[in-house]
Amino acid sequence: MANLLITGGAGFIGGNFVHYWAENHPDDALIVLDSLTYAGNRETIAGVVQAELVVGDIRDTALVEKLLRERGIATLVHFAAESHVDRSISGSDPFIETNVLGTNSLLKAARAVWLDEGSGKPHRFHHISTDEVYGSLGPDDPPFSEATPYQPNSPYSASKAASDHLVRAYHQTFGLEVTTSNCSNNYGPYQYPEKLIPLFLLNALHGKPLPIYGDGMNVRDWLHVRDHCRAIEACLTNGTAGETYNIGGGAELANMAVIDRICAEVDRAFAEDESLASRFPDAPASHGRSSAELKTFVPDRKGHDRRYAIDDSKARTELGYRAERDFDEGIRETLRWYLENEAWWRAVSAR
Template identity: 80%
Template sequence: MANLLITGGAGFIGGNFVHYWADKHPDDTMIVLDCLTYAGNESTIAGVEQAELVVGNILDSGLVEKLLRECDISTIVHFAAESHVDRSISGPDAFIETNILGTNSLLKAARTVWLDEGAGKPHRFHHISTDEVYGSLGPEDPAFSETTQYQPNSPYSASKASSDHLVRAYHHTFGLEVTTSNCSNNYGPYQYPEKLIPLFLLNSLYGRDLPIYGDGMNVRDWLHVEDHCRGVEACLAKGTPGETYNIGGGAELPNMAVIDRICAEVDNAFAEIDGLAERYPDAPAAKGKPTSELKTFVTDRKGHDRRYAIDETKARSELGYAPAHSFETGLANTLRWYLGNEEWWLPLAKS
């Protein structure tokens, strides 16, 4: 039995991890620390008996220290982050505050309780990062490995790169037992509808434009969130302190291919599910038209990296990690989840 502190555990990836961990480790207890910003939703983890939600900010080192002591926490899994690139361009300050200062606050608290007071008590601080810290790849460049030079190109990726360096420094300077995982683009249930897949799905249902940046050929590696959770679990169980592991989905696709697949899945759903046309009468598919007619090209965003790709050789060889979801099946299941859980996303779509 273990006690974990999950930061950002009411968000998309953190919330899925809470569900995953409760299912795979039913005897463990999770304290979820989340300040419930726009992307944090208490309903995401409602009903998970092993999880206790504490509404608070990771910048509050005193609160984190208190939780580590009183709840006898031995593991921190740090998901909490500002993560939307567009928001980082329009307002970078929040990203500096949460991603850099917030991570430093957690590290300070962990050092105080686990090292200064705990005299080397067994512990683990696992930090969730992103492949965006590596910058952008050309069409023929090799995929990102753990030794790829950091070249962040947005305020978001720069703030995550900074947090990665802080985690590494606390290990090498103070001896804190840390691991870091850099993941590719996540998708799946409970994702806030500002990211590509849920945004385009909901826009399709309401007959709204599907805005495509530039030529739509920016390439990303797509990782089902449950596979990401399995990767984090492997890092905690088998990861070497001080090491970094890249977690990918093995589905490197241009955005246009993803968008076309979303359109096709929406069309299929309207053809197969009774009553869907009545629920969403503004959808082109409700009128027998292709969802793809909503595709609209817009001006490319600033600093838009062209291609990301993950080399997960290290995670496969050292952790035994391999993605279990194909993109085709994972996307189809994700779209059906949104269609079956309107009560979760409808308040967000209206906000």
């Protein structure tokens, strides 16, 4: 039996990880530290018996030290972050405070308890980061590898780059046993409906515009969140302290292709289930029309990176990780989850 501290465990990726770890490691105790901002929700981890929610701020170093010390925690999985690029463009302060200062606070607490007090007993600090720290690729550039220089282009990605450097520095300077994973775009259950896939799914259900930045040809690699959880598990069990691992989904697609698949899946769902027309009467699909008619082009986002792509060969070789979910299957599962969990997304949207 082990005790894990999971920061941001009531959010999207962290919440899915709580569910995944509880299912696959039922004897472990999960202490979830989350400040329950707009994107963190108690309901996301409700019913997970092994999970104890502690409402608190990762910048509260004393609280983190207390949890690590009193619960005998030797594994910290750090998800907590401000992550929406549009919000970082509107105001960068929360991103610096949470992503940089918050990560520094966690590292200080881990060093104090695990190294200064614990005399270097085995431990692991795993930091979840993003491929956005590498900047933007041209159409013919090779995918990002762990050796790709950092070139963040938004306040969000700059704050995550800073946190990555802090994690590395604590390993190099103090010997803290850390690993970092830089993932591509996640999608799946429990994602707050400000990100592309849940936003467009719900807009299509309500007959609202599908706002497409620029020409819609910005390219991303898409990673199902359950595959990401498997990769984090592999980092914790097989990863080498001090190393970084790129985690991809093997689905490099232009935004327009993703949007077209969302529209097609919504239309398919309405055709197969007549009850959806009464539940969502404003959807074009409820009247036999295509959801694609809602597509609307809007001015491009400032500093919008053109292309991301992941070379995950290191994770494949050293961790034994390989994405399992096909994107079409994953989108279909995601739509089905949102249709079956209307109470969850209505509650979080109302907040």
